[in-house]
Amino acid sequence: MARTTPHDRPLTTAQPLYWRIATALLDELRDGTVPPGGRLPGERQLAEHFGVSRETVRQALEVLRHSGLVATDRRGSHATLSGPPVETAASLTFPIGARPTSPGAVDLATVAWEAPPPEHAEALGLAPHCPTLVHRYESAGADGRGRRTAVTSFSAVALAEVAELARYRDRARDTGSAQLRRAYDWMRRAGLTLHHRDAITRLPGAPSVRVTRRVHDQHARPLEITDLVVDAQQDALVYEFTLPAAG
Structure with missing residues (x-):
């Protein structure tokens, strides 16, 4: 049989x-x-x-x-599925600011199919109110300190080119819970060279900073944008780096 x-x-x-x-x-x-x-x-x-x-x-x-x-x-x-081992380079961690969960800490990640924040839609070339895959991440220590929150919106290009991300479109309507820690690895395996541009700025009147990451591929097409808010004491900083496509 x-x-x-x-x-x-x-x-x-x-x-x-x-x-x-x-x-x-x-x-x-x-x-x-x-x-x-x-x-x-x-x-x-x-x-x-x-x-x-x-x-x-x-x-x-x-x-x-x-x-x-x-x-x-x-x-x-x-x-027991066959395939290449997971890459552990810190630069591949998604979303930016994600960290290993310690005992008693809060580590939540969800996805939804919804209209992204207006500034995300503009950065990704999406029409106003056009839905896309939106990922939310929240982390805090066992004592409630060191809270980090991140909101990521993916572009139509990312969903069309990366099969693993596209699968979450329907799944986001069901449980909504998802860990996308290998999102950058999936993009590279799809043949995309990742160009990251991270801008870090202090939030006025708060001991926190905002990190805005924009990721484009080798054709200058936007793939995702993430806004992370984390407790820190830093001045503005902008840096860029590129991850080549896999294999």
């Missing part, structure tokens, strides 16, 4: 919940959220991420194990 895997069947509400979770998890594995051979989050974290019970997560993982896409040993479950 031929083996059936989540990606062989269209995702419908008629399918069991565990099958839909298996399909969503497979999408994240393919996006590179977990690198090939990397360890998956625990059942509790996956249950919270997808908003389901741990039993549903166990059933979803069993589907992926049966398909040879996930392996489980005493250390936990691991992705």
Whole structure:
């Protein structure tokens, strides 16, 4: 009998919940959220991420194990998809200002399909009120200090050229929760050379700075714009760098 895997069947509400979770998890594995051979989050974290019970997560993982896409040993479950290892260069971290989560800290990331802020729409060449993929990130220490908030809007070019980002258009209408930490890596794998321009300015009357990042490709097409607000004490600073396309 031929083996059936989540990606062989269209995702419908008629399918069991565990099958839909298996399909969503497979999408994240393919996006590179977990690198090939990397360890998956625990059942509790996956249950919270997808908003389901741990039993549903166990059933979803069993589907992926049966398909040879996930392996489980005493250390936990691991992705077995083939592909290049994740790049760890700090310059590839998305969004700008993202940092590893420490115990007790807040680290939230969501996506939505909506009209971006007007200044973002102008920078990306979007018509007013035209929706696009908007990513929001918030981080704070366990004591509530060191808060960072970032809002990123992606251009039509980025969504057309980068398959991993395009998949989030429909997913943003469902759970809305997403970590896009490999967004820059996905862009480079799509053959895009990334030119970053970061402008850092102090916010008047507040011990914070705003960092505005604009990213273009080798054809000067806008890919994304991010506004990050973080507690700091700095004067204005502008710097630029370029990341070549992968491979």
